[in-house]
Amino acid sequence: MxxxxxxxxxxxxxxxxxxxKKQKDMxxxxxxxxxxxxxxxxxxxxxxxxxALDMKSLEAFNGAGYTLKGTLNxxxxxxxxxxxxxxxxxxxxxxxxxxxxxxxxVFNGGAGDDMQIPSFVAQCNYEAAAGKDAVKVVSCNTTxxxxxxxxxxxxxxxxxxxxxxxxxxxxxDDVKKGPIDSVVLDPTTxxxxxxxxxxxVLPHINIVTMAFKVPTTHMHLHSLILSLKKPATRDxxxxxxxxxxxxxxxxxxxxxxxxxxxxxxxREKGRDRNDVYEATVWRDSVTVVDDEAYMFLxxxxxxxxxxxxxxxxxxxxxxxxxxESMKLTDESLGISHR
Amino acid sequence: MxxxxxxxxxxxxxxxxxxxKKQKDMxxxxxxxxxxxxxxxxxxxxxxxxxALDMKSLEAFNGAGYTLKGTLNxxxxxxxxxxxxxxxxxxxxxxxxxxxxxxxxVFNGGAGDDMQIPSFVAQCNYEAAAGKDAVKVVSCNTTxxxxxxxxxxxxxxxxxxxxxxxxxxxxxDDVKKGPIDSVVLDPTTxxxxxxxxxxxVLPHINIVTMAFKVPTTHMHLHSLILSLKKPATRDxxxxxxxxxxxxxxxxxxxxxxxxxxxxxxxREKGRDRNDVYEATVWRDSVTVVDDEAYMFLxxxxxxxxxxxxxxxxxxxxxxxxxxESMKLTDESLGISHR
Numbered sequence: 001m002x003x004x005x006x007x008x009x010x011x012x013x014x015x016x017x018x019x020x021k022k023q024k025d026m027x028x029x030x031x032x033x034x035x036x037x038x039x040x041x042x043x044x045x046x047x048x049x050x051x052a053l054d055m056k057s058l059e060a061f062n063g064a065g066y067t068l069k070g071t072l073n074x075x076x077x078x079x080x081x082x083x084x085x086x087x088x089x090x091x092x093x094x095x096x097x098x099x100x101x102x103x104x105x106v107f108n109g110g111a112g113d114d115m116q117i118p119s120f121v122a123q124c125n126y127e128a129a130a131g132k133d134a135v136k137v138v139s140c141n142t143t144x145x146x147x148x149x150x151x152x153x154x155x156x157x158x159x160x161x162x163x164x165x166x167x168x169x170x171x172x173d174d175v176k177k178g179p180i181d182s183v184v185l186d187p188t189t190x191x192x193x194x195x196x197x198x199x200x201v202l203p204h205i206n207i208v209t210m211a212f213k214v215p216t217t218h219m220h221l222h223s224l225i226l227s228l229k230k231p232a233t234r235d236x237x238x239x240x241x242x243x244x245x246x247x248x249x250x251x252x253x254x255x256x257x258x259x260x261x262x263x264x265x266x267r268e269k270g271r272d273r274n275d276v277y278e279a280t281v282w283r284d285s286v287t288v289v290d291d292e293a294y295m296f297l298x299x300x301x302x303x304x305x306x307x308x309x310x311x312x313x314x315x316x317x318x319x320x321x322x323x324e325s326m327k328l329t330d331e332s333l334g335i336s337h338r
Numbered sequence: 339m340x341x342x343x344x345x346x347x348x349x350x351x352x353x354x355x356x357x358x359k360k361q362k363d364m365x366x367x368x369x370x371x372x373x374x375x376x377x378x379x380x381x382x383x384x385x386x387x388x389x390a391l392d393m394k395s396l397e398a399f400n401g402a403g404y405t406l407k408g409t410l411n412x413x414x415x416x417x418x419x420x421x422x423x424x425x426x427x428x429x430x431x432x433x434x435x436x437x438x439x440x441x442x443x444v445f446n447g448g449a450g451d452d453m454q455i456p457s458f459v460a461q462c463n464y465e466a467a468a469g470k471d472a473v474k475v476v477s478c479n480t481t482x483x484x485x486x487x488x489x490x491x492x493x494x495x496x497x498x499x500x501x502x503x504x505x506x507x508x509x510x511d512d513v514k515k516g517p518i519d520s521v522v523l524d525p526t527t528x529x530x531x532x533x534x535x536x537x538x539v540l541p542h543i544n545i546v547t548m549a550f551k552v553p554t555t556h557m558h559l560h561s562l563i564l565s566l567k568k569p570a571t572r573d574x575x576x577x578x579x580x581x582x583x584x585x586x587x588x589x590x591x592x593x594x595x596x597x598x599x600x601x602x603x604x605r606e607k608g609r610d611r612n613d614v615y616e617a618t619v620w621r622d623s624v625t626v627v628d629d630e631a632y633m634f635l636x637x638x639x640x641x642x643x644x645x646x647x648x649x650x651x652x653x654x655x656x657x658x659x660x661x662e663s664m665k666l667t668d669e670s671l672g673i674s675h676r
């Protein structure tokens with residue numbers, strides 16, 4: 001039994017906590033809480049133990065109707081692995097805390113770049129985490145790109161990848177950020193960080209990415225152009241994508257005309273929080289012109305990394321192969337592989 | 339003096355009518371009107387003669403405080419050239435009407451594809467209109483792509499163009515269309531119509547386009563990837579763009595972080611209707627990797643074709659070279675060329 005704590009209970013932390021609870025080989029010891037909020041009340045109500053982030057948080061919960069089990073330090077003493085899903089750029093400081101407590105750690109995309117720990121996408125480099133004290137699950141977009149490019153690279157070979165990312169502006173529960181009625185170049189210069197991030201997982205891939213934000217809250221949309229290493233048909237490309245776990249193929253003619261339709265599919269399917277864990281490729285967009293494969297790829301920013309976090313826990317804890325872990329994770333989350 | 343009528347007084351027709359009024363060698367005889375609406379009241383108030391589209395329209399204006407000068411047929415008898423800016427797909431039927439009236443005609447992008455008339459972008463193929471009875475000014479996106487690709491093709495050579503179009507969903511005055519909070523693949527298959535449309539102007543360009551709609555009302559944003567025919571630096575590409583009229587270069591570090599900033603610039607500059615006639619390239623996005631040039635290109639969907647319509651009138655009426663016409667048009671609209 002791998003004892004797991006989750007530090008940070010926002011978009012990713014909440015989902016990872018629930019996913020950990022679904023693993024037969026894991027125990028969710030608890031999650032950290034900052035100050036009274038409905039998300040902690042919901043966690044408490046479903047039996048998740050709460051630990052104050054620090055003394056200030058402990059005080060903030062005083063008299064608010066919560067029973068805290070201690071602080072982060074107490075949580076760290078009771079777990080084998082901590083998943084860090086804290087605010088952006090808090091990773092380096094937190095890594096020190098976890099190291100001192102001798103707890104293995106799984107970080108997430110926004111944690112920061114200065115930690116010198118391996119990037120992680122289960123499909124691509126599960127083994128890189130073996131024996132490590134810490135790994136970083138890459139960001140949602142990088143995860144989607146890695147799964148997709150790796151699937152085609154493995155089957156056909158990718159000489160060069162170019163991706164244009166239309167990024168959802170913010171998450172549905174965030175009412176502070178924009179834009180409204182504007183497309184924001186993010187950044188105006190090239191490449192966006194996603195290309196270099198992909199190379200931390202797939203260092204041999206030549207990739208250039210450009211990105212901008214659009215006024216939506218659900219799913220990033222990538223337009224992918226991949227130069228192939230050998231001649232291939234669109235069927236070859238579709239087959240390569242179907243060969244990977246955690247890819248799903250949808251069709252415009254079946255009603256998937258937009259990112260909203262993919263989210264609607266997940267709601268109808270009864271997924272927790274209508275989460276789409278799979279990288280979603282529009283099958284009818286897959287087109288080969290000359291030696292280049294084109295496709296649209298959707299990434300549910302809140303959910304795609306959740307199975308990766310679960311696998312990363314197993315990968316650094318040890319005891320499972322990549323395929324064993326991915327299978328356990330996928331079965332627990334309702335990700336079906338053709 | 340070229341006598342001009344405008345049939346269709348929506349987004350494009352209104353702008354072309356005002357632009358025609360600014361030409362010293364043209365006379366705006368009148369525009370057609372469908373039924374009472376503030377846009378016709380504004381036209382009337384600035385002295386533009388109105389002609390009912392048909393007998394039904396004539397009746398609709400009865401007692402509404404407008405003085406109509408007749409119907410479309412009357413207008414056609416009084417002009418040398420008619421600019422057709424009517425609803426989508428009405429082109430083929432209208433072309434017959436204009437031909438019967440022996441009036442030369444300039445159509446716009448959405449008119450329809452079955453007319454067998456030359457496509458027109460002044461910079462690229464002004465001469466193709468000489469001696470013709472009708473031409474079609476291509477759509478806003480195709481115009482932006484043609485200007486940009488042609489500029490680089492002329493200076494350096496373009497072996498292959500790939501464009502990802504993030505399309506504004508609809509115009510600011512259209513309250514009926516979506517999407518809200520969604521990205522709609524438009525279409526889910528490749529290529530979008532823009533690639534083939536570019537080839538009606540630049541038949542030698544190998545181009546693939548993919549497009550989707552985002553919830554904005556101002557400007558399309560293109561992500562362009564151009565394979566160059568010979569080695570070039572980013573400065574070479576910037577210089578090529580600067581060499582073309584009707585291109586403008588903006589920088590993120592000067593405050594142009596988004597499509598909204600470009601529109602704001604036009605408002606502050608005092609442009610009529612805050613129109614951006616130029617194809618707008620983010621200079622700091624221009625990047626050359628291997629033999630490929632990358633850049634972001636903004637297209638103000640309401641305005642970019644307006645100078646093209648004015649030039650198309652001169653091109654089919656005859657008497658001017660490309661450079662003479664473009665210079666007259668640009669000076670009248672406040673388009674400055676470095």
